[in-house]
Amino acid sequence: MMNTRASASSTARAAQDSTAFRILARVGYVVLGILHILIGGIAISIATGGGGENADQGGALQQIQQTPAGVFLLWLIVLGLLALAIWQIAEAVVERDPDTKKKWAHRVKFLGTAAAYLAIGGTALVYAMGGQSQSSESSQSFSAQLLAVPAGVALLVLVGLVVAAIGIAFIVQGITRAFEKKLSLPGGTARSGIVAFGIAGYIAKGIAVGVAGVLFVIAALTHDPETAGGMDSALRALAGLPFGVVILWVVGAGLVLYGLFCIARARYARM
16 A cells, blocks of 8 residues: 555656646646636627627637637647646645645645546547537536436535535635745736736636536526536626626626636746
C-alpha cells in the first residue's frame, strides 16, 4: 500500500515538474477563458433580444466549431483541459495538509474540479470529431433518469443542493478574494485589474451555477425534468425575473470578465 502511494505521489510530482506539461496546463486556462467569454457574450445577446445559441459550453464550442480553424482549436481545447484535469488530480495526490479533514476537503475539491474539466473536454472532443452536444438536453435526460429510480426525488434534490453549494462557493471566493492565494500577481494597476476581474467573474459564475442548482431542485419537487437544463436554462431563467434583462446583462458581462481572469491566470497561476 505504501509503495503504491509513493509511486502515485512520485508520478504526480513528475508530471508537475514537466515544463511541457505545465505549459499545456496553462493553455488549458486560456481555452477555459475563451469559453467563458463566448458564454458571457451569448448571455448578453439573450439579454438584448438575440441569443439563438445555447449560453453554455455547448453553445461556445459550436461557435468555435464554425470558425475556419475550428477543428484545430477544439483539439487544443481538449488537450488543454485534459492537462488541467491531470494537474488537479496530481494536486490531490500530493496534498499534504497536516489537518486530515482539510487534506481530504482539498482532495475532494481538486478531484471535483478535474471532473468538471474532463466533462467540458469530453464535450469539446465531440465537437472536434464533427458532432454536437446539447448540455441542456443532457441535464434533462440525467434528471429524468434520476427521477425514475427509487428515492430519485431526494437524489435529484441532493444534486441540486450540491450544484447550488458550488455556486455559493464561487460567490464566496469572489467576495473574499480567496483566488489570490493561487496566483503570483504583479504589482500596480495590473494586479488591481486582475483582482477586479476575478471578483466580478467569480460572483457572476457563482450566480449562474447557483441558479442551475436551484433548477435541479425545482425539477425534483415538480417531477418535471425539463426544468433542469444546465447553465443555459439558468441564464434564461434569470432573464424571466423582474429586471431580469439587466441582471442577465450583468451576469453575462461578469462571465466575460471571468474569462479574462482565466486568461490572466494562465500567466500568473502558481504551478
